[in-house]
Amino acid sequence: MSSSAVRVRVARSPRFRDPRPQRRPRYTHRVYTLSTVTLMSIGHALLGLLEAGPRHGYDLKRAFDERFGQDRPLHYGQVYSTMSRLLKNGLVEVDGVESGGGPERKRYAITDAGITDVERWLARPEKPEPYLQSTLYTKVVLALLTGRSAAELLDGQRAEHLRLMRILTDRKRSGDLADQLICDHALFHLEADLRWLELTAARLDQLASEVRA
Amino acid sequence: MIPAGSLLVAEGLRKTFGSTTALDDASFSVHPGEVVAVMGPSGSGKSTLLHCLAGIVRPDAGSVTYAGREITGLSDAERSALRRSDFGFVFQFGQLVPELSCVENVALPLRLGGVKRKEAERTAREWLERLEVGDTARKRPGDVSGGQGQRVAVARALVASPKVVFADEPTGALDTLNGERVMSLLTDTARRQNTAVVLVTHETRVAAYSDREIIVRDGRARDPERVA
Numbered sequence: 001m002s003s004s005a006v007r008v009r010v011a012r013s014p015r016f017r018d019p020r021p022q023r024r025p026r027y028t029h030r031v032y033t034l035s036t037v038t039l040m041s042i043g044h045a046l047l048g049l050l051e052a053g054p055r056h057g058y059d060l061k062r063a064f065d066e067r068f069g070q071d072r073p074l075h076y077g078q079v080y081s082t083m084s085r086l087l088k089n090g091l092v093e094v095d096g097v098e099s100g101g102g103p104e105r106k107r108y109a110i111t112d113a114g115i116t117d118v119e120r121w122l123a124r125p126e127k128p129e130p131y132l133q134s135t136l137y138t139k140v141v142l143a144l145l146t147g148r149s150a151a152e153l154l155d156g157q158r159a160e161h162l163r164l165m166r167i168l169t170d171r172k173r174s175g176d177l178a179d180q181l182i183c184d185h186a187l188f189h190l191e192a193d194l195r196w197l198e199l200t201a202a203r204l205d206q207l208a209s210e211v212r213a
Numbered sequence: 214m215i216p217a218g219s220l221l222v223a224e225g226l227r228k229t230f231g232s233t234t235a236l237d238d239a240s241f242s243v244h245p246g247e248v249v250a251v252m253g254p255s256g257s258g259k260s261t262l263l264h265c266l267a268g269i270v271r272p273d274a275g276s277v278t279y280a281g282r283e284i285t286g287l288s289d290a291e292r293s294a295l296r297r298s299d300f301g302f303v304f305q306f307g308q309l310v311p312e313l314s315c316v317e318n319v320a321l322p323l324r325l326g327g328v329k330r331k332e333a334e335r336t337a338r339e340w341l342e343r344l345e346v347g348d349t350a351r352k353r354p355g356d357v358s359g360g361q362g363q364r365v366a367v368a369r370a371l372v373a374s375p376k377v378v379f380a381d382e383p384t385g386a387l388d389t390l391n392g393e394r395v396m397s398l399l400t401d402t403a404r405r406q407n408t409a410v411v412l413v414t415h416e417t418r419v420a421a422y423s424d425r426e427i428i429v430r431d432g433r434a435r436d437p438e439r440v441a
Contacts, residue, residue, distance in 0.1 A: 166421050
């Protein structure tokens with residue numbers, strides 16, 4: 001899955017705890033994440049946070065986690081490796097170094113080139129992901145080819161999607177505005193999947209005759 | 214098998230309108246305080262199922278049992294009385310009485326139940342406040358927005374503390390934000406007072422406010438709880 005694809009992670013909700021054992025309990029089959037910031041944009045997000053004023057690496061991590069991290073806080077390693085990349089590219093500079101009893105603390109500031117980079121990133125629309133070769137489509141065709149029930153497969157998938165939508169809806173209801181917006185983003189994408197499932201279910205006979213021809 | 218503790222249960226429902234079969238061996242159950250979404254494509258029989266469950270339409274065959282009492286055999290008057298005392302309704306377009314103010318609309322179920330006007334309207338006002346539309350009290354339904362009107366309709370459905378609320382596409386005429394608020398208020402309040410909600414919808418985001426869903430296809434209701 002490319003970096004700009006929509007990712008939604010299953011929220012852990014006290015009301016809708018999934019009783020089934022899972023090998024990777026924090027993720028669904030689609031590797032969705034609730035974080036709105038994907039790996040590729042961490043650099044830009046940190047740069048954007050620096051525009052408000054210089055910060056130490058630790059403050060940056062805290063600000064990122066608070067606004068975008070949700071269930072997926074940044075590792076310190078990620079922050080420092082990203083900052084050294086930005087430093088190397090001239091997008092940030094070291095504004096000061098504090099050396100006290102502990103390790104040395106660098107304070108970073110955004111450069112003019114960094115500001116231009118953030119501006120360009122914000123102005124550039126993200127590439128929509130058309131999901132042309134979706135796993136679900138492959139499963140439906142294979143079920144039809146092998147004489148299994150594609151309708152049951154679609155019903156099962158529908159129930160799974162709705163289960164996740166309930167978890168997100170529940171989370172949205174108890175969360176703040178940021179939670180609501182992030183969950184809404186995920187919910188609209190799941191809804192689009194469900195509409196596809198519904199339409200495919202309605203066209204199964206036609207698809208079966210084409211697949212088996 | 215009928216799930217234990219069910220409040221409203223339907224078994225083997227069949228209903229035809231002329232040569233059209235609307236329901237064909239449909240089953241359903243809901244527990245007190247549970248929100249069940251009835252989903253399915255247009256024309257699948259969702260609304261007919263709701264009408265049979267609520268005693269508005271009498272099925273050709275099958276049974277509907279409410280609180281241990283078979284209701285399909287009741288007379289029209291008995292079913293009307295049951296609807297008034299135990300059920301609440303929310304429809305797609307509110308169906309508020311246009312000649313009455315919003316507070317009078319909400320007070321209506323209480324008035325029909327014999328509550329005095331002053332007391333009924335005081336309770337109605339509290340419900341309007343609870344549903345964040347206190348300022349519509351004196352207005353007529355024609356003078357409020359669609360979102361406000363639907364909240365008034367939710368208040369009217371819940372004011373007499375019904376055991377079951379039947380909601381048929383309650384957000385169908387609303388934009389996303391208003392629809393979400395109506396669903397949130399409806400399901401939160403219903404759960405708090407242990408009212409079951411039978412929610413007919415074709416919108417999955419609305420269905421996500423339910424505890425579970427039942428799919429109706431070609432007049433057949435598939436209830437995963439009954440299969441399990």
